[in-house]
Amino acid sequence: MGVFVASTRPKVVVTRNLGPETMPLLLERDDVEVVVWPEDTYCDRKWLLENVRGATGLLVMLSDRVDAELLEAAGPSLKVLSTMSVGYEHVPLPELAKRNIRLGYTPDVLTDAVADIAIMLALMASRNAEEVTAVVRNGEWPKRPWSPFMFCGPQLSASTVHPQRTAGFIGFGRIAQATLKRLVPFGLTTCLYAGNPATPADPAADAAHARAFGLPRVARVGLAELAAESDVVFVLAPGGPATRHVVDAAFLRRMKSTAVLVNAARGTLVDTDALVRALRERWIWGAGLDVLEGEPVIHADHPLVKEPRCTLLPHIGSASIETRQGMAKMAAENLLGGVLGHAMPAEFTGTK
Amino acid sequence: MGVFVASTRPKVVVTRNLGPETMPLLLERDDVEVVVWPEDTYCDRKWLLENVRGATGLLVMLSDRVDAELLEAAGPSLKVLSTMSVGYEHVPLPELAKRNIRLGYTPDVLTDAVADIAIMLALMASRNAEEVTAVVRNGEWPKRPWSPFMFCGPQLSASTVHPQRTAGFIGFGRIAQATLKRLVPFGLTTCLYAGNPATPADPAADAAHARAFGLPRVARVGLAELAAESDVVFVLAPGGPATRHVVDAAFLRRMKSTAVLVNAARGTLVDTDALVRALRERWIWGAGLDVLEGEPVIHADHPLVKEPRCTLLPHIGSASIETRQGMAKMAAENLLGGVLGHAMPAEFTGTK
Numbered sequence: 001m002g003v004f005v006a007s008t009r010p011k012v013v014v015t016r017n018l019g020p021e022t023m024p025l026l027l028e029r030d031d032v033e034v035v036v037w038p039e040d041t042y043c044d045r046k047w048l049l050e051n052v053r054g055a056t057g058l059l060v061m062l063s064d065r066v067d068a069e070l071l072e073a074a075g076p077s078l079k080v081l082s083t084m085s086v087g088y089e090h091v092p093l094p095e096l097a098k099r100n101i102r103l104g105y106t107p108d109v110l111t112d113a114v115a116d117i118a119i120m121l122a123l124m125a126s127r128n129a130e131e132v133t134a135v136v137r138n139g140e141w142p143k144r145p146w147s148p149f150m151f152c153g154p155q156l157s158a159s160t161v162h163p164q165r166t167a168g169f170i171g172f173g174r175i176a177q178a179t180l181k182r183l184v185p186f187g188l189t190t191c192l193y194a195g196n197p198a199t200p201a202d203p204a205a206d207a208a209h210a211r212a213f214g215l216p217r218v219a220r221v222g223l224a225e226l227a228a229e230s231d232v233v234f235v236l237a238p239g240g241p242a243t244r245h246v247v248d249a250a251f252l253r254r255m256k257s258t259a260v261l262v263n264a265a266r267g268t269l270v271d272t273d274a275l276v277r278a279l280r281e282r283w284i285w286g287a288g289l290d291v292l293e294g295e296p297v298i299h300a301d302h303p304l305v306k307e308p309r310c311t312l313l314p315h316i317g318s319a320s321i322e323t324r325q326g327m328a329k330m331a332a333e334n335l336l337g338g339v340l341g342h343a344m345p346a347e348f349t350g351t352k
Numbered sequence: 353m354g355v356f357v358a359s360t361r362p363k364v365v366v367t368r369n370l371g372p373e374t375m376p377l378l379l380e381r382d383d384v385e386v387v388v389w390p391e392d393t394y395c396d397r398k399w400l401l402e403n404v405r406g407a408t409g410l411l412v413m414l415s416d417r418v419d420a421e422l423l424e425a426a427g428p429s430l431k432v433l434s435t436m437s438v439g440y441e442h443v444p445l446p447e448l449a450k451r452n453i454r455l456g457y458t459p460d461v462l463t464d465a466v467a468d469i470a471i472m473l474a475l476m477a478s479r480n481a482e483e484v485t486a487v488v489r490n491g492e493w494p495k496r497p498w499s500p501f502m503f504c505g506p507q508l509s510a511s512t513v514h515p516q517r518t519a520g521f522i523g524f525g526r527i528a529q530a531t532l533k534r535l536v537p538f539g540l541t542t543c544l545y546a547g548n549p550a551t552p553a554d555p556a557a558d559a560a561h562a563r564a565f566g567l568p569r570v571a572r573v574g575l576a577e578l579a580a581e582s583d584v585v586f587v588l589a590p591g592g593p594a595t596r597h598v599v600d601a602a603f604l605r606r607m608k609s610t611a612v613l614v615n616a617a618r619g620t621l622v623d624t625d626a627l628v629r630a631l632r633e634r635w636i637w638g639a640g641l642d643v644l645e646g647e648p649v650i651h652a653d654h655p656l657v658k659e660p661r662c663t664l665l666p667h668i669g670s671a672s673i674e675t676r677q678g679m680a681k682m683a684a685e686n687l688l689g690g691v692l693g694h695a696m697p698a699e700f701t702g703t704k
Contacts (some may be wrong), residue, residue: 146413147392149671149676153673159464185536186534296494298494319504
């Protein structure tokens with residue numbers, strides 16, 4: 001902490017207060033100089049361009065734009081960029097590679113938080129959560145006399161009526177598999193998934209998955225079969241042009257009228273207009289969305305906001321206290337590791 | 353179907369149309385005469401008193417009042433009462449016993465539907481579903497700039513921050529155990545439960561449960577310990593005077609400030625006024641309720657309806673299509689079994 005080390009300490013810039021559990025990891029060190037954006041708002045670009053000058057490390061959020069201008073402002077001292085996110089859409093990978101800047105990110109740590117939300121949305125979409133909570137909220141419960149099938153939706157769990165339950169996954173990475181693991185005790189019998197078209201089908205791997213999850217059947221299939229056979233479809237693939245509108249009108253028309261659609265990945269994977277029609281015309285039972293094209297600029301008159309069979313969350317997949325603390329801690333450790341020349345807990349090596 | 357059997361066919365009266373999957377089981381038989389309340393509303397009492405005369409079987413809903421007057425109106429021909437419900441609060445057991453009337457009900461069939469709702473409510477209460485869906489519904493999403501801990505709630509799943517997760521069950525019957533089974537892949541480590549005080553503790557049974565569920569620890573404990581140690585408390589015990597307000601102010605004050613309360617049993621088990629204080633003063637994180645004292649007469653100005661950390665459902669625990677079809681079918685089969693002198697799939701024998 002002594003003044004004598006001040007001039008030799010590497011500077012790190014952090015674009016957001018990371019909370020009382022994480023900030024001491026940075027602020028209580030005497031071998032780095034820490035500069036933190038002081039407001040609880042998006043980091044101001046002008047402030048950042050000024051303060052990043054001469055920094056060795058930079059810790060950013062998904063909401064910060066990282067570009068050549070910012071990297072130039074930092075100058076040749078910059079050795080590491082640490083983002084508190086699993087995504088790196090906001091980071092220009094070639095620019096980092098050109099400057100030999102290491103990149104840290106926060107994969108895996110959010111897997112369970114998102115899988116929890118995927119299960120929650122599947123249940124909410126099936127059991128009409130949006131519709132029935134509105135009945136209570138609007139004081140209509142006393143006016144709705146009981147009847148045998150009032151408020152009923154399809155059951156996620158297996159039943160004597162439907163002993164077979166099939167879940168379909170668009171994308172079959174860590175989050176999808178964590179979601180699948182949670183579905184098994186609901187009596188799931190079949191898991192279908194549509195994988196990356198660039199990788200070949202692997203029946204031996206499917207059989208190994210079936211054994212590992214204790215399921216009668218795990219199989220990679222085409223999108224048409226996945227749509228037609230699934231009781232619940234989970235969209236859990238990366239965003240970007242390759243997956244844009246993978247759930248379109250043709251997909252939705254193939255789905256069962258009692259099936260539900262869950263999107264906890266990126267809004268771009270689902271064609272919003274097609275989903276509005278699918279819900280209004282009852283091609284499918286319901287939808288649960290944590291993400292939506294155009295978010296966060298979603299107004300109260302958005303057709304899906306007004307759709308009673310659609311549950312909409314404001315992108316809270318990873319928004320659990322534990323996960324955000326874990327992400328902040330990993331981002332801080334990535335920053336320190338890169339600045340001090342140590343190992344980084346999660347270094348993105350796709351740039352190399 | 354011939355006219356010649358008409359006069360000898362036993363009459364059965366059904367107080368509600370049970371839907372197109374179930375009614376043919378009754379209507380297509382030629383060995384019973386079926387009389388069905390024709391409206392999709394509660395069965396009219398006067399109509400029932402008139403039509404039940406001379407009936408051999410009577411199929412009722414939880415919403416129908418069965419009393420001595422109704423049984424007298426039926427007369428000595430009445431051999432079986434079949435209720436499409438797991439509860440029998442609406443049935444006077446001594447009056448049935450006095451007249452040697454068999455009772456059919458629909459246990460077990462709703463276990464999975466209610467367990468699904470218990471899991472949904474635990475997730476919704478933890479992850480602030482009521483609060484965050486309102487943000488989207490009211491068009492406030494565009495006005496809420498991202499910040500690292502915005503919308504965050506405690507994570508149901510285990511995490512690096514909280515590797516231990518404890519669920520507490522008030523009542524440890526079929527529905528509680530079906531709920532527990534679903535929680536295991538969320539990384540649950542400990543199950544605590546408060547059982548019927550009339551039965552002694554059984555550590556060997558607890559150890560067997562732990563093995564069966566693959567959990568490090570299952571233990572019967574007192575309510576104070578259950579309240580203090582649980583990350584989520586599930587109320588899944590029968591109603592009635594013995595369990596009234598088992599969750600009271602003292603219980604709620606002992607709970608962790610990050611814990612959530614789920615009630616999918618009967619409203620009477622939770623002291624509503626105490627829960628309102630617990631949520632307002634943040635003794636606990638949130639609550640998810642499928643049942644509430646005074647339901648269904650719950651108006652929009654009810655303090656829990658207005659509480660942003662409370663998710664309220666209009667008693668939809670068993671309201672899945674599959675389960676209600678299963679209950680209707682079982683009620684019809686109980687009716688036929690009793691009328692024709694066969695076995696009943698689920699006969700309540702507590703009256704004997």
